[in-house]
Structure formats: structure tokens, C-alpha cells
Amino acid sequence: MTVIFTKSKGLTELETHYCPGCTHGIIHKLVAESLVELDLLNDTIGCAAVGCSILSYNYFNIDMIESAHGRAPAVATGVKRVHPEKTVFTYQGDGDLASIGTAEIVHAAHRGEKITTIFVNNAIYGMTGGQMAPTTLANQKTTTAPNGRDVKHCGMPLKVSEMLAQIPGAAYVARVSVHSPKAVRQAKKAIKKGFEYQMAGIGLSLIEVLSTCPTGWGLSPIDALLWLEENMIPYYPLGVYKSPEEA
Amino acid sequence: MSRTLMKGNEALALAAIKGGCTHFFGYPITPQNEIPEFLARELPKAGGVFLQAESELAAINMVYGAAATGARAMTTSSSPGIALMQEGMSMLAAAELPCVIVNVQRGGPGIGSIQPSQADYYQMTRGGGNGDYRIISLAPSTVQEGAEMMLGAFDLADFYRTPVFIVSDGMLGQMMEPLDLPEKISRNLPAKDWTAVGHGGLRKPNTIKTLALDPVRLEQINNRLQDKFARIAEAECRYETYKTEGAEIILCAYGSTARIARNCIDLLREENIGAGMIRPQTLWPFPNRAFRNLTDSCRQILCVEMSCGQMVDDVRLAINGRIPVSFYGRSGGIIPVPEELVRQVKLILGRK
Numbered sequence: 001m002t003v004i005f006t007k008s009k010g011l012t013e014l015e016t017h018y019c020p021g022c023t024h025g026i027i028h029k030l031v032a033e034s035l036v037e038l039d040l041l042n043d044t045i046g047c048a049a050v051g052c053s054i055l056s057y058n059y060f061n062i063d064m065i066e067s068a069h070g071r072a073p074a075v076a077t078g079v080k081r082v083h084p085e086k087t088v089f090t091y092q093g094d095g096d097l098a099s100i101g102t103a104e105i106v107h108a109a110h111r112g113e114k115i116t117t118i119f120v121n122n123a124i125y126g127m128t129g130g131q132m133a134p135t136t137l138a139n140q141k142t143t144t145a146p147n148g149r150d151v152k153h154c155g156m157p158l159k160v161s162e163m164l165a166q167i168p169g170a171a172y173v174a175r176v177s178v179h180s181p182k183a184v185r186q187a188k189k190a191i192k193k194g195f196e197y198q199m200a201g202i203g204l205s206l207i208e209v210l211s212t213c214p215t216g217w218g219l220s221p222i223d224a225l226l227w228l229e230e231n232m233i234p235y236y237p238l239g240v241y242k243s244p245e246e247a
Numbered sequence: 248m249s250r251t252l253m254k255g256n257e258a259l260a261l262a263a264i265k266g267g268c269t270h271f272f273g274y275p276i277t278p279q280n281e282i283p284e285f286l287a288r289e290l291p292k293a294g295g296v297f298l299q300a301e302s303e304l305a306a307i308n309m310v311y312g313a314a315a316t317g318a319r320a321m322t323t324s325s326s327p328g329i330a331l332m333q334e335g336m337s338m339l340a341a342a343e344l345p346c347v348i349v350n351v352q353r354g355g356p357g358i359g360s361i362q363p364s365q366a367d368y369y370q371m372t373r374g375g376g377n378g379d380y381r382i383i384s385l386a387p388s389t390v391q392e393g394a395e396m397m398l399g400a401f402d403l404a405d406f407y408r409t410p411v412f413i414v415s416d417g418m419l420g421q422m423m424e425p426l427d428l429p430e431k432i433s434r435n436l437p438a439k440d441w442t443a444v445g446h447g448g449l450r451k452p453n454t455i456k457t458l459a460l461d462p463v464r465l466e467q468i469n470n471r472l473q474d475k476f477a478r479i480a481e482a483e484c485r486y487e488t489y490k491t492e493g494a495e496i497i498l499c500a501y502g503s504t505a506r507i508a509r510n511c512i513d514l515l516r517e518e519n520i521g522a523g524m525i526r527p528q529t530l531w532p533f534p535n536r537a538f539r540n541l542t543d544s545c546r547q548i549l550c551v552e553m554s555c556g557q558m559v560d561d562v563r564l565a566i567n568g569r570i571p572v573s574f575y576g577r578s579g580g581i582i583p584v585p586e587e588l589v590r591q592v593k594l595i596l597g598r599k
Contacts, residue, residue: 041448042445042446042447042449043445044445045443045445047312048456055458057452057454057456060452062445063444063445063446063453063454064443064452064454064456065311065312065443065456066342066454066455066456066457067311068334068335068338071305071311074300074304074305074306074308074309074312075308075311075312075315076312077298077309077312078270078308078309078310078312078313078314078315078316078318079313079315081296081309081313082270082296082312082313082316082318082320083316083444086444087445103301103302103304103305104304104305104308106301107300107305111298
């Protein structure tokens, strides 16, 4: 018998609590595989953030620190300034990073902190039950925007990667997705690059990963993947927004 | 170290380095700026790291991150900045992360003033953060005492795996006094085997966390924390008495105000009025036993604060109705003078 797939050593044996069809599991796998392939697993400290992924410390086979809502980049700064030789990353959702934590991510980038941020954007607050996020699309229905996001009332969705790419201390900023096998492979490459740039000491790397929330969106897992492709990608174009290679 | 003249804030900064501080994260606010300014200059020379954060929120969370890896991290601020940090303090206490936090108090509420105040007593002893937690609060009343408390603060924090406050104020921070920094006496400390530094493939991953969704589990955690707080309350309570023997009135004051109360007592003694003082050196744990030890000669207690009356609550709890307790305070950044305290004591005792 030939083994064609094994669970990454970067993940624990625990079953995740994520909803069926949620893409956090895929993104966890990509982060874990990247750390293993770069031989960083033993010397990595992850910072979990408030949101569905707060329990990620149960799933990653690494030392982790739970952070208060939005503050993971500040916590990671504290860690990295003590241990500059270690690998430090934050794993944050869009409610955490793009709303309550905007100051912390902007200034971590501004200082050029040598950390990697995995920014999971599913355009909604998942854990609290599907409320509107700064990233919620125009006219998208949520529990706190029952008639759809009225952009005159609460603004256009925030484009985090485009915004952070303007900051000199941000070394690598890319937006990827996990809605198809091809997209997953590209996402993995970007995440791996993010860690490589961190270890090269170039500056902050942020990988925005477009993700689904079938429960919050009220869609089946398959329809959620289609919805992401048809609605999120046109407003949040995939690509590399900042790279040391182009500089 | 030879005897030198130093500002209170700078003495705290110097003693922090001598006490083992390796990482400082902070945000500018008056009247504590001499601490970060001193550390920006001196901490890197001692092999440490100084980093100015974008906000008090970020600063306390940087302390949280550094402490989670086992570093001896510190932040300093003043009243409104401390208010902003309360979220992080609840996290630090819950995750049992040792660190040192200095509050150089200024007038409040709101943005208030930049003058000396003690209106953060509640903030320093009750917490502004959520949940059941306590933080050790050390309250010096001289530049020398502040430096000595700071010298041992990191050991104290590490010993109990808990944050430690040093409660100063704008007067203590800005005044200059002679300082004779003693050699640090180190405690025997437990190994830091709980830190998040990378498992090295040698052990199971360590997790620093406070979330406990199972109510039974969270209650167990709370009970364990309360046991620790009880041990601290038993072992770490500190106070000083001044001329309490045979006194008919006891003043209770801490920090800067205790200096003024001492002068007031000396003036009263010259007039043969039996006054003494209990000066809490720890605000939490509060020195209840100092009040239990009072003799029958004491007929009145007067609590004096640079606030509208906060510590007086703890004095009343300690006295538990046995002796009348009254309060005198100035606020807004006004420092009381000994003569007005003398007048207040005479009023209470019915003397002219």
C-alpha cells in the first residue's frame, strides 16, 4: 500500500471545532505544512486571536499564546523582541484584525516587526453568530445588517492588503484564497514565502486568505465556495500587493 | 552604589534595571515620562530592549507577549493610561504572567490633570479589568522606598507568577531625594517551565491561555487563583506604623500623603495631642492586621488621601465598626498641607 497523504506533523491529533465546510481547517493545514517544510516547527510561537480560531492553539503542534481581541500583533511584537531568532506568527480573523485590531496591525507593520500574520477574511463575524464586519461586502446580509450592508450607512468594505501594502515596514503582502485546489496550492506558496521573508529578517509579512463561513453566510459548503469566488474575489482581487522581490 | 540625588521616576527606572528588567514597552504620558526616557537611554546599555508602543493597549499586550516567553517585562503609565491597560491586566492576572506595572498617578476622572493624585486607589486594588483577580500593589512613600520596592518587584512577580503594581504619584515621581540603592537580595524562584518559546521537539507544546468555555473548569481555575491570592495576602502584607503607641487618633495614609500626615503628627505631638499613623506599604493586600493590633487608647481613625475617599473603604472594612472612621481628602492635583490636617484632627477630637 502506498501512502499518498498523511496529516502534517505541525497539527495535533485533535478534531477541530470548526463548522462543516469552514476553510479554517485548510488554512491551518497550510500553515502547519509550511512550518514543517521550512523546519521551523520546533522554534515557532503562534499568537491565537479572539474569534473562531482562538482555539487554534489546540490544533497547531507548537507553543501558542492566546491574545486579547485585536491585540495579537502587539503580543507577537513582545514575543519577537525577546526572541528575534524564533518564528512568530499571528492567526487572526477579519473581525479581529480589520476592526478592533487595526491599530495593532498597522503599527506592527509600521515598525517592520519580523512576524508573519495569517489574516483569514470571511467577511463576517463567525464566532459571535454572523454579525457585520468591516470586510462584509456591500449589500451582504448579516445579523446586524439584516437588509444587507448599506455602504452609505457604514462604509465600503475595508481592503486590508491594499492598505497595509502602503506601509514601508510591510515586506510582503499577498491576498490568496482557498476556494479551489489551485487556489489552495497558491495560498500555500504565499504562506511559505511569508515565513521565509520573516526568517530573512526583511519585515512584516501578511497573507490575507479569503475564507468561507457557510454557517454565517447561510450557505452549503459548496455554495459557500462558489459565493466566495463570485462575490469576494471581484472586490478583493487575489495577488501579491507588496514583495521584497519587486523592490 | 554611592548616595546620589535622583528624581523618583528615574530612581524607579534605575532600580528596574538593577531588579532584572530586560524589556520595556510603554507609551508617553505625563507625569511618568522620565521613566521611559531613562530606560530608552539606559536599558539597551544593559542588554535590554526598549520599545515605544503605539498606545497603552499595545504596550500592555507587548508586556503580555514578552512575559509569556519568560522575559522580565515592564510598562509604566499614569492614571488614564492605566485605565486603557486594564484589559491587558485582567489577561495577565488570568494567564498568571509575571510583570511589573508602574502607575504614577495624576488627577482624574477623565483626562483630569497632570498634578499628583491618589484617585486610582480603586484602580490599583479593585482592578478595572473584568473578572475575579487581584494584583499586588506596592505603595512607596519616598524615592528610596520606591527604588527598593522596584528592586524586588520582578522576583515578587516571578515567585507568584503574577503582575505587580508600583503605585506612585506625580509628587513622588517628580521630586528629587537622596538615593542609596542597596544590593538586590534574590528570592529562590521556581523554574519557568510554562513559557511559550518553541517546544524544540523536546516536550508537548505550551499554551498561554485564559479561555475556559466549560464552567466547571473555569470555576476550578478561579478557585486555584483565589488560593494563590490568599497565600499572597497572608505572606506579602506590608505596613509601617508611626507613633501609634498610646495614640488617641490614628491617621491612615499612603504614598506622598503619608509624608504630610507624618508632619501633621509631629505638629500635634508638640501640642501633646496623641496622634499616630498606619501607613500601608501594600494597598493590596491591605494591612488589616495593623488595625486589629490597635490598642484601646485609639478612639478615632482619620483616613487621609489625595482623592475623594477610596482607601477609606478598606480602612472601614479593617476596623469593622469598632472605632469611628472619618475621611479627609484633597483632589484634582491639590496636595494637602500639614496644617490643614492638624485642623481636621483637632475638629474630630474636639480640641482647639
